[in-house]
Amino acid sequence: MDRATNAHPYDAVLLLSFGGPEGPDDVLPFLENVTRGRGIPKERLAEVGAHYHLFGGVSPINEQNRTLLAALRADFAAQGLDLPVYWGNRNWAPYLTDTLREMVADGRRRILALVTSAYASYSGCRQYREDLAAALATLEEEGRELPRVDKLRLYYNHPGFLTTVTEGVLAALAELPEEVRRGAHLAFTTHSIPDAAADVSGPPPAHGPGGAYVAQHLDAAGYVAGAVREATGVDYPWELVYQSRSGAPHVPWLEPDIVDHLRGLPGKGASAVVMIPIGFVSDHMEVRFDLDTEAMEAAKEIGLPAVRSATVGADPRFVAAVRDLVLERAATERGERPGRAALGDLGPSHDVCPAGCCQGRVAKPAAAGADSPFA
Numbered sequence: 001m002d003r004a005t006n007a008h009p010y011d012a013v014l015l016l017s018f019g020g021p022e023g024p025d026d027v028l029p030f031l032e033n034v035t036r037g038r039g040i041p042k043e044r045l046a047e048v049g050a051h052y053h054l055f056g057g058v059s060p061i062n063e064q065n066r067t068l069l070a071a072l073r074a075d076f077a078a079q080g081l082d083l084p085v086y087w088g089n090r091n092w093a094p095y096l097t098d099t100l101r102e103m104v105a106d107g108r109r110r111i112l113a114l115v116t117s118a119y120a121s122y123s124g125c126r127q128y129r130e131d132l133a134a135a136l137a138t139l140e141e142e143g144r145e146l147p148r149v150d151k152l153r154l155y156y157n158h159p160g161f162l163t164t165v166t167e168g169v170l171a172a173l174a175e176l177p178e179e180v181r182r183g184a185h186l187a188f189t190t191h192s193i194p195d196a197a198a199d200v201s202g203p204p205p206a207h208g209p210g211g212a213y214v215a216q217h218l219d220a221a222g223y224v225a226g227a228v229r230e231a232t233g234v235d236y237p238w239e240l241v242y243q244s245r246s247g248a249p250h251v252p253w254l255e256p257d258i259v260d261h262l263r264g265l266p267g268k269g270a271s272a273v274v275m276i277p278i279g280f281v282s283d284h285m286e287v288r289f290d291l292d293t294e295a296m297e298a299a300k301e302i303g304l305p306a307v308r309s310a311t312v313g314a315d316p317r318f319v320a321a322v323r324d325l326v327l328e329r330a331a332t333e334r335g336e337r338p339g340r341a342a343l344g345d346l347g348p349s350h351d352v353c354p355a356g357c358c359q360g361r362v363a364k365p366a367a368a369g370a371d372s373p374f375a
């Protein structure tokens with residue numbers, strides 16, 4: 001069997017995501033799931049609930065994941081890669097624990113997880129590993145045979161991710177009226193997180209101001225800005241900005257906020273802006289509300305022409321990147337030394353998170369890492 005179809009030792013892939021409400025009655029219980037024990041103010045919850053209700057109480061994220069799931073299955077099948085793909089979430093059905101139980105019942109013993117977050121952070125990496133540990137602990141209590149679960153390396157700098165983002169920026173630039181295009185600025189945007197969480201993101205050697213979270217986003221954004229310059233011959237000014245802040249107002253989170261950034265752009269000579277949601281994998285609520293609704297509204301008020309570039313979603317190049325990462329990891333687990341594709345300056349991420357990687361405020365068991373209590 002050649003490397004292009006050999007997933008051994010893995011017998012299944014798990015798409016592991018955030019989950020979202022599917023109707024108005026789901027919104028409150030969903031938000032309670034998300035924020036349990038996280039100290040989010042009540043007013044913030046009411047505000048976020050209202051965003052979901054603007055969309056009929058339906059988060060776009062589940063549909064995005066169904067589309068990605070179908071695309072992965074179709075791609076694997078077309079490539080002759082015989083590897084089932086399952087889907088489970090942290091905060092809404094299909095819940096991770098139920099999916100994992102089903103996988104075990106189907107005889108899956110060696111599982112490779114793809115999480116819908118591309119960068120290092122507690123929320124985007126370690127918390128998913130804690131979710132896996134909690135689900136495994138439940139199955140253990142139920143007396144089931146435990147599968148081994150590994151996690152794909154971070155993919156923010158995989159060519160299939162960054163090339164797709166770059167193409168999206170070029171397409172968005174083309175949407176701008178010609179007379180303002182040349183003076184456009186690029187606003188790369190991602191989820192704000194508490195400064196304290198950013199500082200301990202990534203493995204301990206990367207800890208420090210901003211941590212791996214900020215460093216990885218800067219690396220990705222810098223790469224894309226350079227690729228856009230190469231493709232257009234225009235050196236568009238760019239910045240990394242943040243959105244979707246929550247938490248208590250006195251706790252410092254990563255800044256500047258995108259809306260504040262937009263307000264300052266005309267003073268910096270920008271004639272337009274391209275908002276690039278480089279921190280997000282699909283058009284979920286953070287993109288559809290915080291960018292397409294709120295930030296667009298702000299841009300209109302300011303009189304700044306604005307466009308938003310695409311997320312990778314289920315783009316065939318991203319789907320192929322996932323396949324490449326699965327086959328790469330499988331080869332590594334077999335003791336081979338496969339190529340590890342990466343763009344930018346930071347190089348490919350580790351396969352196995354070391355102890356202390358993206359540590360949370362409270363120590364909890366995390367699976368799929370060097371400090372996993374499970375085999």
Ligand SMILES: CC1=C(CCC(=O)O)c2cc3nc(cc4[nH]c(cc5[nH]c(cc1n2)c(C)c5CCC(=O)O)c(CCC(=O)O)c4C)C(CCC(=O)O)=C3C
Binds near residue numbers: 045117124191284
């Ligand atoms: C880094 C990061 C990502 C990106 C990586 C990734 O993609 O995973 C992300 C994604 C997402 N966040 C999402 C939704 C929410 N996040 C919240 C709260 C929080 N997010 C945080 C961080 C992140 N979040 C943090 C530090 C908090 C504070 C509470 C805590 O410390 O845990 C809250 C509570 C209300 C609020 O405060 O906003 C909600 C509803 C959805 C679903 C969207 C949909 O429904 O379409 C998605 C994809």
Ligand SMILES: [Fe+2]
Binds near residue numbers: 123191
């Ligand atoms: Fe979030």
